[in-house]
Amino acid sequence: MIPTAQPQSSDISSGSGSAGKEMPTSCEISDGDKAFGIQVVTDVACAAGGLGCYNDHCRYCKVIDTLKSAHLESCETLGALFPSIAPLTVSTGACIVSSGDAAVGVGGMTDPLCLYGGIGCFNDHCRFCQSKPTPQSSHFVLCSWAEDSSSGSDSLEGSAGDAGSDRHLATESTEATPAEIAGACTMKASDGDVAVGINIITDATCASGGSGCIDNICRLCKTEDTTQSASFNFCPAGVSKTCSTTVSAGDAAVGINIITDASCAQGGLGCIDSVCRFCQTTTTPQSTAFVACASIGTTTTQTPVTSATTPSITACTIAAAAGDIAAGINIVTDKSCVSGGLGCIDSVCRFCRISTSSLSSAYVDCAVITGTTTQTSTPGPTPASTPPTKANTPSIVFDCFRTISGGDKAVGLDIASDIRCSEGGAGCLDEVCRYCKRFDTVQSQSYIDCSTIPSSNIGSDITFVSIPLVTDSDTPERMLEEDSFGSTDDSYSTDASNASDKSYEGAATCVMTVSSGDAAVGINIVTDTSCSSGGTGCVDSVCRYCKTKDTEQSAHLSSCPSTTTAPTAITKTCPTTVSDGDASVGINIITDTSCANGGLGCIDSICRYCKTKLTDQSAHFGSCSDYSSTSISSPPATVAPVTTPTSTSPIYSIPVDCYQTASNGDKSLGLDIVTDMRCGDGGVGCLDSICRFCKRFETPQSYSYMSCSDIRTTHWNLPRRNG
Numbered sequence: 259m260i261p262t263a264q265p266q267s268s269d270i271s272s273g274s275g276s277a278g279k280e281m282p283t284s285c286e287i288s289d290g291d292k293a294f295g296i297q298v299v300t301d302v303a304c305a306a307g308g309l310g311c312y313n314d315h316c317r318y319c320k321v322i323d324t325l326k327s328a329h330l331e332s333c334e335t336l337g338a339l340f341p342s343i344a345p346l347t348v349s350t351g352a353c354i355v356s357s358g359d360a361a362v363g364v365g366g367m368t369d370p371l372c373l374y375g376g377i378g379c380f381n382d383h384c385r386f387c388q389s390k391p392t393p394q395s396s397h398f399v400l401c402s403w404a405e406d407s408s409s410g411s412d413s414l415e416g417s418a419g420d421a422g423s424d425r426h427l428a429t430e431s432t433e434a435t436p437a438e439i440a441g442a443c444t445m446k447a448s449d450g451d452v453a454v455g456i457n458i459i460t461d462a463t464c465a466s467g468g469s470g471c472i473d474n475i476c477r478l479c480k481t482e483d484t485t486q487s488a489s490f491n492f493c494p495a496g497v498s499k500t501c502s503t504t505v506s507a508g509d510a511a512v513g514i515n516i517i518t519d520a521s522c523a524q525g526g527l528g529c530i531d532s533v534c535r536f537c538q539t540t541t542t543p544q545s546t547a548f549v550a551c552a553s554i555g556t557t558t559t560q561t562p563v564t565s566a567t568t569p570s571i572t573a574c575t576i577a578a579a580a581g582d583i584a585a586g587i588n589i590v591t592d593k594s595c596v597s598g599g600l601g602c603i604d605s606v607c608r609f610c611r612i613s614t615s616s617l618s619s620a621y622v623d624c625a626v627i628t629g630t631t632t633q634t635s636t637p638g639p640t641p642a643s644t645p646p647t648k649a650n651t652p653s654i655v656f657d658c659f660r661t662i663s664g665g666d667k668a669v670g671l672d673i674a675s676d677i678r679c680s681e682g683g684a685g686c687l688d689e690v691c692r693y694c695k696r697f698d699t700v701q702s703q704s705y706i707d708c709s710t711i712p713s714s715n716i717g718s719d720i721t722f723v724s725i726p727l728v729t730d731s732d733t734p735e736r737m738l739e740e741d742s743f744g745s746t747d748d749s750y751s752t753d754a755s756n757a758s759d760k761s762y763e764g765a766a767t768c769v770m771t772v773s774s775g776d777a778a779v780g781i782n783i784v785t786d787t788s789c790s791s792g793g794t795g796c797v798d799s800v801c802r803y804c805k806t807k808d809t810e811q812s813a814h815l816s817s818c819p820s821t822t823t824a825p826t827a828i829t830k831t832c833p834t835t836v837s838d839g840d841a842s843v844g845i846n847i848i849t850d851t852s853c854a855n856g857g858l859g860c861i862d863s864i865c866r867y868c869k870t871k872l873t874d875q876s877a878h879f880g881s882c883s884d885y886s887s888t889s890i891s892s893p894p895a896t897v898a899p900v901t902t903p904t905s906t907s908p909i910y911s912i913p914v915d916c917y918q919t920a921s922n923g924d925k926s927l928g929l930d931i932v933t934d935m936r937c938g939d940g941g942v943g944c945l946d947s948i949c950r951f952c953k954r955f956e957t958p959q960s961y962s963y964m965s966c967s968d969i970r971t972t973h974w975n976l977p978r979r980n981g
Contacts, residue, residue, distance in 0.1 A: 285316035353384035360472035455482035513540030586613035670702035775922020780807035839940015844871035928960035
């Protein structure tokens, strides 16, 4: 229990104050403060503040004098009596500092005043001190065994630190000197110091200090001249060093060892540092560059880390992953890997090629590796083609077994099952696998969101009707008969032959067309039969994405061939007609195929707004006559508004929702299409009487449109009209 201070005086200014009644909150103190002779009393005089007060009724006071308590009032003067504190016992032992501290002039000395802490104290009897002036040691007290260079005498007066304790420090250092000198230096130089030519030796003269002295018995010295060791003296000639580096199991397996070679102090082939050198024990492709170990005199061969009892590995136990097998890569046993080589994983396992693909082409064919044993892999997709098997029920694949690479994942891409890929589409790799995006990045923004892809089990409960299957075995025979130069059989007419040829060509021609959104960002689809082996941009075995111009979305694709024909030769015409409201303010809609690349007024890839006369609403559009002279097709004729006769029906059927959607190209330019009943009167961006272009974010193409958030999207209340 903390006693309450008894009043010695009512004079508040004296700091003793009155504490006549118990305060509602007790005054607490830490064990650390108690250890330094500090206690706390309850003193109502603290309401007016004062030395040691830390709230309105608690005051610190001192029980004994220490460096931490000296500035406080005595607890006795405040009328409080505390049990006496048992004196602390000073521990013993040498005050040792690191070689790094010693190198920058920081030493360690015995100081009993450290019993209660203090600046520079690192235990209860040791204090950091300055053995030589450096920027790092300048704030420490001068070491008691170091000469004061500023005064030119042994006096410590005026040295840095506590001036009152300088003389005590000077006498204290001599007490530990005999004990420290009695033994040998147990410190060892770090690998970093050894690498730059620095070592540590025993030197009893360090009791009087000197260059490189770490303490009273250990001294830094140099084994060779380097920038780091230049300030030290050379180590005695009798000091020898032994290489402590051991050779790795891999190096030992290919005939390489590590030995002690003092000549490495001057460098040389295979030298690791000033005493360690690589050398050759047996001749292999990896060890040929090194000197034979036997030719290096007075060497100490290092023992390899491999155990002598370790059984020799003769067969590869690593199995190829399903993904590697799908890419035509396997793992086999190849004992020649002990000397390394292309595809070697360790001394007995090697990657090899079982089928050719862009990923496996760099490896050796598995069949040409003699004396190999192919590892049995875990069940997975088999890359080798198998003959077609007749079945009563056709097998339709609903699930994609491809996996995405780590690089694609990092840029927001994934591969998902999508049975709609049987009809092709952006991102489709085959009939069931499609690239999609998990989050928006420059690389993933052109793909559809993975969350919008329907589940792969849709349609899995469909019962299919059995149909006869035709194998491919008859096809080559018919083609030989039709194409044979020596054939005299005229049973196949020229027309039939041509039809067959066209059918064959069609199988090797890409029939997919690029979307308007992909075309707008410089992406096209071309026929490329090399896609049968896969590759960047391949959609299936004959179709490949390529770029027609450089954009962020097309940057990862190869350029389209200059001779590639357009996916379709059909001339497109804009089917959208201008509203009466737009026409009345000088706005028209024309066909302009250059809208495939976007542009001012473009509604989609072929339709563009233009002005027929200058009005406030049409001022920002280009003149229709300017586009007409350069566009591929002429603008459609303006359709005169048709006046519907008054109906006798009591209710009009008026559409209230827009079902048009913005293309991917428009979306990438910040445009969208929303429902806006005000388009019945026309206006900027109106496609018809209910659909309007608006902007989601600011781009050069979208800046002239209204913000989508400003357009009222709720249904309007439409009154009934009677005829």
